[in-house]
Amino acid sequence: MIDHGLFHQLMTAYGLWALFGIVMLESMGLPLPGETALVSAALYAGATGHFQLWEVIAVAFAAAVTGDTCGYWIGRTLGFRLLARYGRHVRITEDRLKIGRYLFRRHGGKIVFFGRFVALLRVLAALLAGANRMPWPRFAVMNAAGGLAWAASFATAAYVFGDRVSKVEGPIAIGLLVLVGVGIAFALFSAHRYEKQTLARILAEEAEADGCR
Known part of the structure; x- marks a missing residue:
């Protein structure tokens, strides 16, 4: 994990390319740690004036869209074939692949x-x-909408509130960790039933579509 001090050094050496x-x-x-990098860049911009807030937002937005676009096409060209072929080794069955496509x-x-x-x-x-x-x-x-909202909200908050963001980052992280833990526990509790219900719905829709042909 990159902390704010180390990232400030990266910013000094490589600018917004980092x-x-x-x-x-x-x-x-x-x-x-993309989020830490974004917050640190905004803090650096606010403290030094070397970059404008809009430059930090624009670079983070462009990076997010570029990376996600590459990730999407990697997943589209390789991901499904790999999941279909090797997914069974990590409990990703054909039924679960159907559920994934349905949810997306x-x-x-x-x-x-x-x-x-x-x-x-x-x-x-x-x-x-x-x-x-x-x-x-x-x-x-x-x-694009998610990348812009993420870059603008986190960068603006860090730029405007400065070091106060760093002071609350720890408690917020702990709180989010607790929430994530509760969410995972609930998900594990309900996933099996939801999986069966979703698969039944998918099969019913497929049967209905076949009957209409």
Whole structure:
């Protein structure tokens, strides 16, 4: 994990290219601290005046869209084949692949948009969208909207409130960790039942579609 002090050194040495590289690679699927990089870049801009706020937002937005676009096409060209062939080794069955495609068909836009604000989904959303054949125009629109909202909100908050962001970052992270833990526990509790219900719905829709032909 890159802390704010180390990232300030990167900014001094490489400028906004450091921000672009970290956010883009995270968006492509690598577990890098893109959000920390964005906040640190905004703090650096506010403290030194070397960059304008709009430049930080523009670079983070461009990096997010570029990385997610690459991640989407990686997922679309390679992801589904790999999941279909090797997914059974990690409990990803053909039925679960059907469920994934169904969820992205129904809720893909929300997953892509709000996934930009959640660490794990920020890394995986584009790959999953591509692997589950989410239509490219819808992905592109929701990806751009999510990237802009994420870059603008986090960068502006860090730039305006300065070091106060760093002081609350720890408690907020702990609170989010607790919420994520509760969410995972609930998801594990309800996933099996929801999976059966969703698969039954998919099979019923497929049967209805076959009957209409």
